[in-house]
Amino acid sequence: MNLSAPLAWLVDHAGASPSPESFLAELGRRLLADGLPLAGGALTLAVPHPIIASRTWLWRAETGAVIEALDFPGSPPTKAGHDWLAGLGPVQADVAGRASNSPLLGWAWAGEFSPDEAERLRQVTRFAAAPLAALAAKAAQTALLEAYLGRRTAARVQAGGMHRGTGETIRAALLCTDLRDFTALSEVTEPAAMIAALDAWFDRVAGAVHAFGGEVLKFIGDGVLAIFPVTSPSAAEACDAGLRAIVAARAGMTHLDKTRQAQGLPPLPFGAALHFGEILWGNIGSADRLDFTAIGPAVNLVSRLEGLCRPLGRSVLISGAVAAETTTALVPLGEHTLRGIAAPCAVFTLPGD
Known part of the structure; x- marks a missing residue:
């Protein structure tokens, strides 16, 4: 089976990404290089934290920059990412996993997109499930350790x-x-x-x-x-x-x-x-x-x-x-x-x- 460059990266290397923000930035860069006309992307992870319900990383294709937004208990857990993407163009978002708290991966198009392009992104979300599960587990561990031990000790x-x-x-x-x-x-x-x-x-x-x-x-x-x-x-x-x-x-x-x-x-x-x-x-x-x-x-x-x-x-x-x-x-x-x-x-x- 011949995989596209982004899918091959997801299979072979994405699990070693040092952080969710670096994962999102690198995946977005590879999708752009593969010809997908993206305007931006968003990745949301639920975290076990005393005051934070979830963390969302927002990637802008034009600059390659990633910023972070926080969702707090009582607010919709995907609101930050979805609203931000909607301001860039048409949005497609998929859950990268089966659990209710699975990572959410979303993308915004710079213009119109075809059914074939939408299917390609669905494949990306499917292949991203395994490395994102590893990143989510690491992020959860970091959040718990920092909450109880502090950043230096964690x-x-x-x-x-x-x-x-x-x-x-x-x-x-x-x-x-x-x-x-x-x-x-x-x-x-x-x-x-x-x-x-x-x-x-x-x-x-x-x-x-x-x-x-x-x-x-x-x-x-x-x-x-x-x-x-x-x-x-x-x-x-x-x-x-x-x-x-x-x-x-x-x-x-x-x-x-x-x-x-x-x-x-x-x-x-x-x-x-x-x-x-x-x-x-x-x-x-x-x-x-x-x-x-x-x-x-x-x-x-x-x-x-x-x-x-x-x-x-x-x-x-x-x-x-x-x-x-x-x-x-x-x-x-x-x-x-x-x-x-x-x-x-x-x-x-x-x-x-």
Whole structure:
């Protein structure tokens, strides 16, 4: 059986595509080279994700560029791709598989198309089912790992970094945050309401961390440990990103507390500490149950520094190591002894805290 060039590629090589967007771009390019007058293409995959129902990649024949659109629960899962294609010309879309959540592959014509051309695209969808199933499984695995582990750790696990005792040293600004009086609040609050409060708190902190290029390493009870890795010779950029994230999180919590007050609910006071140093982000645990954990003196210090927020009556404390790297105006609070830390720590806070 002689296969066309696009079908041969689907059989022999498409399964090795590094990502759905590269698959769509390469398939579209090959179909154009095979004489099909396409204006664009769209590929939709359902993903197991806390807030995303499906991801759609949109390819434009004129430029070869691929962009991504997200569908959220409650919206039609194919709407983004279909509407975009319809703006380019007549549309043909086929499910590349038999399951209800199978990948959806769609194309738009630059002009009129013949029954023969439509049949050729149906054959393409048929041959694309196997490699797309592999890509969908990989995308689902990536989404699950990133949701539970974060991007950095998920990438390491997928790359085979699952050996106990392995790790990497990271220079970063470390953010440690914790809700105040959480235990007392949980004793008098219904579990569902307590979970909703925790989710709202984590949304503000994690949202601020991610907005400024950081990564949440751990949710620990009602606390968060996050890092802003150094990506240039200077550590100032990482420290400044951590400071901006704290300001954003504090603004978000101020708004949340006003909303809770209007609902007759108590505020959610918190403490946050920022330090700069090296951590070992390592794979530890038992032989059959592993966890990625941040360890090292810098982690100990930022945790102890956060615990100083209540005695000092502050919501934000910043170490001298951060102050030495940033030009942001900080308010000195003197040197303080931290439990379990040998040397006194120079402590600062933000203006107005």
